[in-house]
Amino acid sequence: MEDTVWLTAPQLDAWRKFISVVELLPGALDSQLQRDAELSHFEYFVLAMLSEAPGRTLRMTQLAGETNATLPRLSHVVSRLETRGYLDRVPCPEDRRATNAVLSEAGWEKVVATAPGHVRTVRENVIDVLDDDDVADLDRIMARMLARLDPDNRFGSVSGR
Amino acid sequence: MEDTVWLTAPQLDAWRKFISVVELLPGALDSQLQRDAELSHFEYFVLAMLSEAPGRTLRMTQLAGETNATLPRLSHVVSRLETRGYLDRVPCPEDRRATNAVLSEAGWEKVVATAPGHVRTVRENVIDVLDDDDVADLDRIMARMLARLDPDNRFGSVSGR
DNA sequence: CGGAATCACTTGACGCTACAACTAAACTGG
DNA sequence: CCAGTTTAGTTGTAGCGTCAAGTGATTCCG
Known part of the structure; x- marks a missing residue:
């Protein structure tokens, strides 16, 4: 188990750029949302996922x-x-261990009001610098990494929806 | 300024996978380093950059x-x-406002001891799931994003070194 | 059935990061 | 040559995330 396979030059180049993006992107998303909506990216994401869920x-x-x-x-x-x-905790009737998070009306309005600016930021920093082929490449590459990082596929990678 | 251009379905798919990786990868790197070396990824990165610097x-x-x-x-x-x-602060002689960070011998040994496990983790989660074309695609895509996220190019994106 | 294990959370404490304010050194223009 | 500004870095505080432990509810199984 002791002979390290180092990265090749092209692998190292790609890795260094990738890790820089991984470090910088969350800050970029957070600061726009914080500035315009007083929400962290994670908070926005929680509200957004709820807004798309049934009920x-x-x-x-x-x-x-x-x-x-x-x-x-x-x-x-x-x-x-x-x-x-922005949301309420409601005990789940079927399983009393469980808790349901329910988006409130104010939460819904917050998402509606916040989404455009967020999408604009995502476009500016990520999507709009890519052409269609790049987007396809990105999708393929990230799918492969996700398979490793999230083996149980907890994240709902529902394709093409 | 008010007509939001939403993402197309392929763009949204790629974005969702990408943001998941961005959320999950730091945790994966941190936990391996924490477990094996009691270092966060950022701490390791600091030591690694110092280890490659002149002097x-x-x-x-x-x-x-x-x-x-x-x-x-x-x-x-x-x-x-x-x-x-793992390192020392040394006042910079040329500019007395500035501080030099100098890797100690213990710090050097820490990097040497820690690098193989870290590289293995990077390979497992990222590099080894990609073929050469994927690596080239990743490099190209991340370079484009970096140009937006880091316009002044503070990060030393020295290519092909 | 009933005790044991598991599940679905919640809570508390601690560590890390960002932001703001501060110090001190080095330029810069009159 | 000295007031004002910029540069380089440190420090304090407040907020967020992780880890460990705790609390009920539920399932498992003998």
């Missing part, structure tokens, strides 16, 4: 899966969003 | 650039690494 409702565990978050992290964030009036 | 020495600002970090963040982390004996 604007999701179980905590399912929501954690869709947002790639641990349950404690989600629990804390949901508490804050609840305090701010 | 294993870098000005704080330059180091911040190479690690895509803000100066306050770097300053805190350097303090911790200094306490742990």
